[in-house]
Amino acid sequence: MDYDLLVDAIYEAGAHPEQWDGVLALLTASFRGVCAAMHIGDVSSDFAFGATYRLNPEASDAYAKHYFAINPLNEPLTRVPTGTAVGDNQLVPRAAYHGSEFYNDYSLRFQLNGSITAVLENRDGHVSCLGVVTATGTDPHSPDEVAAFQRLIPHIRRALDLNKQFAGLKDRVALATSGLNQLDFGMAFLDTGGTIVAANTAAEAIFSANDGLRAVRGRLRVSDRAVQERLNYVVDCAARGIGPRGGSLKIPRAGDKPPLFVRATPFRGEKLKDMKEVRVVLAFRDPQNSTRGGTDLIASAFGLTPAEARVLRALVDEPDAKKIADRFDVSLVTVRNQIARMLQKTGTTKQSELIKLVLTNDIPIL
Structure with a gap:
């Protein structure tokens, strides 16, 4: 077992949940498995997550519909403390397990034998766990294998905590984006050099209309040279916190249409790690x-x-x-x-x- 490779893969999955399948594949190979499954359900929030590796769809369906209820391992698993790895023979004596309806009607049918399970959370009997299942005829997992599985649990739990945090952040971003896109006036966020980092739907509509204010390769452009210089000036003041710290201007449009009114102000929000630093907020509206x-x-x-x-x-x-x-x-x-x-x-x-x-x-x- 390449312990470092497993730990690296686990934390990659913490940042990218779609990579848990790869973690399950590595665990299956490392612990003599033929398939693996993980189920996470946080009773204190709406966070839920699941992943499988090489789990027979027919077996999965049959387990959910009937055999989960008669699995002799489930009840003793609810008594296992959070953060504990356990082999199935530690939960139920091997002879009793082999004599159960679950083993004879389900496990043998799908050529599955025992399992090693990490209890990642056990809150009031609600168990979130990750398990690797072995093939029929294999020996139970040894104490050394259970101990090795145990060493991985803190890393798995931290990675899942990262998943929860990222999920919450994504929800907040989606909420903020939806709110900005419902505004009836344009908003654009610029970096220090005046390049557009993000813009709401109303702003994109104004840019696309090519009527007074437009975006050219990520930069704001107007047809009037003097107005362009004024726009650059107020954006630069807002970005660098100098002079009037931003300002307002009107941008002429063709024909008899009234001008667009634009206001640039310094951005005072949090610095975001994975995108250009926002320094300016630009708001503009069509007087019509x-x-x-x-x-x-x-x-x-x-x-x-x-x-x-x-x-x-x-x-x-x-x-x-x-x-x-x-x-x-x-x-x-x-x-x-x-x-x-x-x-x-x-x-x-x-x-x-x-x-x-x-x-x-x-x-x-x-």
Whole structure:
């Protein structure tokens, strides 16, 4: 048995769970086995994991459906302390095991004999374990083999702890990514040199539109040279923590479209080991989409009717009630009455106050 090779493989599996199959293969070869299986279930969390090596699918199915319940090794295994290796002959006398229904109907049918098992966790009778199974006719595992298996258990348990931690981190990353992708404005994370490390869905959509702000080989680019210099400056200030420590600017777009508004700020989060260091957070939004969230928020919060909400959205772009009436093909009196009801519902007294309420209460849309 190459102990160092086994330990190295175990810790590789701690970082990459898909490699546990390889660990089971090495253990099977090292401990006279024909197959191996591992089942991990943490009763204190939702973490669960399993892996097998050369386990006959028919045998696995039969065991799960019937023979697990009559396996004479299961009950004594629940009394084995956490972190202990044990041979099957230590759990049940060999003669009693060979006389059991489990051995004669299951083990002999699939040419399986005894096993050596590592109890990785035993909490209130819930056992997580790893076992190597030998072929029919082989001798029980010797005390030296059980002792060698025992030496590996601390490494296996540490590797599984790493699996749990990485699984939790992956869940947190997935949650954070999903949250960023639900924002209705763009966010991009840049390194010290201004290269994009990551960006949310809204940002990628703006880049892909090639309308004002775009990404070229991972760098932010605009068509106007002066604006590009200003963008580089605010990003550099945010990245290096100098001058105004970031800043804002507007990026012109083609035609009559309003400019994109961009803000660069220093990144104050944790440094991540496996990716470029993030130094800058860039947020940007299309003004054409920015008031929708504010009007919907006010409409929902103050109980505006759909017709009132429609007029409120129009007011943000066009404060002339007559033009709004013409746009919606309704009377001027109707629009004025709707504005009056909105003032009453929102507690504002002037049309300008109502518009300000929209513009200053735009919670990002998720």
